[in-house]
Amino acid sequence: MGAKLTADMKRVVVEQRLAFVATVCPDGTPNLSPKGTISVWDDNHLVFADIRSPGTITNLRKNPAVEINVVDPFARKGYRFKGTGEVIVDGELFQQIMNFYRGRWVDAVRSKSEARIRGFVLVKVESALPLTSPAYDHTSVDEQSIRKHWISYFAALNEGSSDYRRRESFPFFNFPLESRRNGMVDTVVEALILDLLEWVTKRERDRTYEEVM
Numbered sequence: 001m002g003a004k005l006t007a008d009m010k011r012v013v014v015e016q017r018l019a020f021v022a023t024v025c026p027d028g029t030p031n032l033s034p035k036g037t038i039s040v041w042d043d044n045h046l047v048f049a050d051i052r053s054p055g056t057i058t059n060l061r062k063n064p065a066v067e068i069n070v071v072d073p074f075a076r077k078g079y080r081f082k083g084t085g086e087v088i089v090d091g092e093l094f095q096q097i098m099n100f101y102r103g104r105w106v107d108a109v110r111s112k113s114e115a116r117i118r119g120f121v122l123v124k125v126e127s128a129l130p131l132t133s134p135a136y137d138h139t140s141v142d143e144q145s146i147r148k149h150w151i152s153y154f155a156a157l158n159e160g161s162s163d164y165r166r167r168e169s170f171p172f173f174n175f176p177l178e179s180r181r182n183g184m185v186d187t188v189v190e191a192l193i194l195d196l197l198e199w200v201t202k203r204e205r206d207r208t209y210e211e212v213m
């Protein structure tokens with residue numbers, strides 16, 4: 001029968017530009033590798049390019065079983081797709097898929113990289129299920145706050161910011177006091193109390209995220 005991809009599944013796959021693709025080796029062990037060319041072919045199929053995926057291709061030729069995970073690292077949500085993968089290396093369908101990729105966002109297909117594509121894998125999706133971090137089990141947590149947390153975590157990581165933790169551990173790092181500066185209170189003492197409360201709440205929230213993920 002196969003599963004129908006929802007609009008949100010398609011959105012996440014197209015937006016994320018990265019999937020982890022699992023296949024089965026002849027000895028039964030798993031093989032997992034990333035594919036930045038992942039995209040949506042139609043309502044029932046995903047597709048990716050074989051540029052440098054000998055393991056995945058060899059496995060699929062022997063056993064078409066495949067599972068694909070796509071996760072938004074900021075929302076900590078995504079989807080898992082299970083199905084069968086067909087390796088396409090020539091013919092009309094190969095050309096159609098190449099045309100689909102041509103001129104699109106995929107880095108690998110621009111100009112001379114196109115020649116490096118050895119084939120495509122068309123994945124018929126048999127089941128599609130949502131993935132949600134256990135962080136969402138906490139009633140106080142919503143997607144917006146999770147996004148905010150991970151965006152700032154990765155921003156600090158990317159900047160190589162060694163004071164990320166220090167900032168978190170010292171509530172009044174940003175003197176003059178935040179809440180006073182923002183006009184929320186009049187006196188320094190009030191501002192201190194408000195900032196301290198804000199810091200405790202944030203610390204608890206951050207601990208919640210990091211404990212469960």
Ligand SMILES: Cc1cc2nc3c(=O)[nH]c(=O)nc-3n(C[C@H](O)[C@H](O)[C@H](O)COP(=O)(O)O)c2cc1C
Pocket residue numbers: 018031032033034035036037038048049050051052053054055056057
């Ligand atoms: C972010 C990222 C994206 C990648 N995208 C692709 C891709 O779309 N197609 C591909 O063939 N290889 C891609 N690669 C390279 C393969 O994942 C890599 O060569 C891997 O070792 C292949 O393993 P396999 O032969 O078991 O599939 C990517 C690697 C990274 C790190």
